[in-house]
Amino acid sequence: MNSEKLLAILRLQATKNIGDILAKKLITAVGGVENVFKEKPHILHKINGIGTHTTQHLFDESNLKRAEEEFKYIQQNNIAFSYFLDDDYPQNLKHCIDAPILIFKDGNINLNSDKVISIVGTRNISSYGRDFCNQLVEELHSHNPIIVSGFAYGVDICAHKAAIKNNLQTIAVLAHGLEDIYPKTHKKYIHEVNKNGGFITEFWHNETPLRENFLKRNRIVAGLSKATIIIESAEKGGSLVTADIANSYNRDVFALSGRATDVYSKGCNNLIKNNQAHILTSAEDIVKMLNWDLSKTSTPKQKELFVNLDEIEQKIYDYLQQNGKQHLDTIALTCEIPVYQLSSLLLQMELKGVVKPLPGKLFEV
Structure with missing residues (x-):
């Protein structure tokens, strides 16, 4: 650049x-x-x-x-960085209309994977939550997912450490700049995280970890991932905000249920009760819901020959052909077509058999 x-x-x-x-x-x-x-x-x-x-x-x-x-x-x-229109900008995040226009990176990050999940939860993790988190990541090891979290106390650092232990890539999303680290006690994990993944932030180098920054950070945690997993949460908390954002992005949300009397299970239980999260009992729930156990053996359907596309339709088709499935807002932004007009064009292209609509306002050729 x-x-x-x-x-x-x-x-x-x-x-x-x-x-x-x-x-x-x-x-x-x-x-x-x-x-x-x-x-x-x-x-x-x-x-x-x-x-x-x-x-x-x-x-x-x-x-x-x-x-x-x-x-x-x-x-x-x-300092490494990615602009939202660049090819190296995380694809999952590109589909989020409020994603940062610029993110900064440090470490050995490679987000070219379809298996990216976020694991978040309370800072006051219990032995039940810790044991489940460690077991979950271990059971997912064979699928080689990327584990995203916020590098905070409790569930976050437990998820990062479990990923490192299982030799999985882990991404820590920071609520401040790259010049410092919060909390200070987690400085000892920087080297291992960088070796097994790295750090991402939207904040400038000397930005401090203000309260509002953590709430902004949560949308990146949710946006980077195909699914967000809540291990433990009280009735109110930042991880519930992350779950809400993930739902708004049409991403899957999972929550670990717990006893009704446990303070740090109430948030998860409410998510499940209100149909805002799938109940999580084991790694198999994630594998099945995200279709990680299905082998992709089908041959891609070839575009019908001699379909007539006008200039704008061809522009949309070429973009999807080059970039794979994309969100409606991303197509509109990149191809510079108003959303209301694009929706009509995509419908016409669907009828012509050249594009296919997917859940979550996604489209592919």
Whole structure:
């Protein structure tokens, strides 16, 4: 990535009142992140969600100064990163409309796998929860899943350690920058996590672990994964937020049931009772629900010859052919087609037999 593009991304991240959804809308509307700060304000005002107040923040010189400082840190420390439109950006996360436009990485991360699961839960893990977590990861070992968690006390660190013990890749999603680690007592695990996977964060290098950062972090934990597993949780807690986000992404959620009188089983029991999670009793539940036990022996269906596609349909087809199954919002964003128009085009293409709709607003050729 060239310097101009990275600096523009950082400057956009630094702009007050512009979150990831609005940032993506801006980038799509002007044809690239570099063009955002080259466009005239009165043109930007025509974009839904961009008003005079937001534009003033957008061109605030203090944002540029902050972006330049972060850019310098990235260059000097050779920090790895992924932009949401790049090929190396995690595919599962690409399907999430509110995913970060830029993530930073450290370690030996390889997310080119269809078997990615998140394991989260209370910081006050019981012996019941710890034993189940260790057994679960051990039983899943033969399927070689990637284990994602938040590097916190309790269930999180238990999941990371279980993955390392079973020689599985594990990804720790941080609620702060890469310059420090939280909690401090987990510094001793950094080397092993980096060797078996690594760390991901959306926060700049000197960002501290503020309370709201943990809630933002949870959407990445849920978004990276095909399924989120809640080991133990009280009636309220961050892991329940992660479960809620995973459900909003149309991802599977599993919860370990417990005794009705156990404080740290109440959250899981409620998820199951309210049909917000599958009951989890063993690794087999995950393997069956995610179809990990099915061998893919069928031959891909060839596209019918001589199907007439117009220019826009061909653009959509070529994108799906190259990138595999994609979420409706991702197709709209990348192909620069409004969602309402894209839905109609995809229906026509389905009738022509060139695309297939999948659960969760996914489409493939």
